[in-house]
Amino acid sequence: MTDMRITDEEGLYKALYRLRKLDEEQAHDDVQRQKELDETNAWYVPATKTRQDEREAVESRIKDFYLTQYEANPHYRYKSRNGSVGKRKSVEWTHDDQQLIDNVPAEYVKTTKKLQWGDYKKTLTPLDDGRVVNEDGEVVAGVTATSVINVTIKPTKGDD
Template sequence: MEVQDGRIQNEAELHKKLYRLRKLKEEQERADEQRERELADTAAWYQPETDRRSTEIADVEALISDFYMRQYEENPYYKFKSRNGIVSKRTSNHYDHDDKQLVDLVDDKFVKTTKKLDWAKYKATLTVLDDGRCVDENGELVPVTVQQQVKVMIKTTGEK
């Protein structure tokens, strides 16, 4: 029996396609496992070197920062520039505050309020009519339509 237009014509063909699907998924699973093993091997080689370099970078940066701070104490305008890089300063302010405590004290123009729909809760209150339109709990039409969809579920043997 031949497949017409690439479509399955009977259950025997369906059986064969399910078998093919199961084998393809098994093949993909083996490839995924091999990839994970290779990634683990790469990480075993890469991670120790990365950790060593990160520690060394932090040590060198600490030495440079220490030198810069000693120079800065003598000259607040100190800056070093070479073909290998620049060492300078940037000042910033960090504010320790508690929003919950301040929100009641400050003027309303400094307080943000956001209005956001809780779709999951609102959807539960809607009633769907036969034609796909929706009415709310007051019986009023709302600008929401529903399209029913059928999803075919395919689960091969041994699949989770």
């Protein structure tokens, strides 16, 4: 459809018809895409799961072998063109944030303010000139409100 302006209800009727047809075409393509995705997943997901299970089994055997070698030689490392095996020590931490907040120095505690706009907005009233007042009738600085008309378009579903 061209970018011509709608000038009468017949033009509006045709535009809504075109919108409905475009939605139907998209729905058809969505069904086709989902069908193709389902067919792909039918072979892809099981094959991926099988490989992942096998990979985990191989990694487990490698770790077992490495730990055996590590017990005999704490500096043991293995490197080849297929990969390498080594170790890295790390520390795993568990902590209770709430308990720490009460006990650590203030320089390690960060507090942030966050406005809950959705809740605050419910207490405000917009005026015709764009200003906004709170529950006490005071103008709220930093907030303006503009009335907007949103046009709702809902094409029907189905055949002609």
